[in-house]
Amino acid sequence: MSNNELAKLLIDTLPFPSPPKLFNPWRDQCADCEPCNGPDAKLARLAAHLNCHPKFILCGEAPSHRGCRHSGIAFTSEYLLREGIPRIPAMSHRLTIKKSPYKEGSATTVWKVLAGGRHLNLDTS
Numbered sequence: 001m002s003n004n005e006l007a008k009l010l011i012d013t014l015p016f017p018s019p020p021k022l023f024n025p026w027r028d029q030c031a032d033c034e035p036c037n038g039p040d041a042k043l044a045r046l047a048a049h050l051n052c053h054p055k056f057i058l059c060g061e062a063p064s065h066r067g068c069r070h071s072g073i074a075f076t077s078e079y080l081l082r083e084g085i086p087r088i089p090a091m092s093h094r095l096t097i098k099k100s101p102y103k104e105g106s107a108t109t110v111w112k113v114l115a116g117g118r119h120l121n122l123d124t125s
Contacts, residue, residue, distance in 0.1 A: 025063065037070065037096070042070075042071070044072075045088060079102060
């Protein structure tokens with residue numbers, strides 16, 4: 001299965017149309033996003049991010065309104081995409097119309113730990 005097919009398969013598990021108070025970054029349009037950052041652009045970034053053979057997968061409770069809502073990738077913000085993350089080169093353009101790029105706390109923490117080469121302790125026992 002290609003990373004594009006996997007991204008679409010994951011998105012297809014979400015309700016459509018989105019229920020009230022639920023924003024789906026891969027199907028819904030956000031008023032804060034630049035026209036170039038619609039659902040298709042977010043789906044393409046998710047597919048690029050999935051183009052790997054992961055040793056583990058991090059699962060979060062819900063995508064952040066300052067992170068995944070604009071990036072299309074869990075634990076990833078516009079600010080981090082401007083710097084670049086593995087498989088996604090640094091972006092020279094903005095994704096949103098806000099004065100400064102959106103930052104998201106857990107996204108910054110997760111990528112800082114991953115970039116530092118430290119392993120996350122996922123054992124909850």
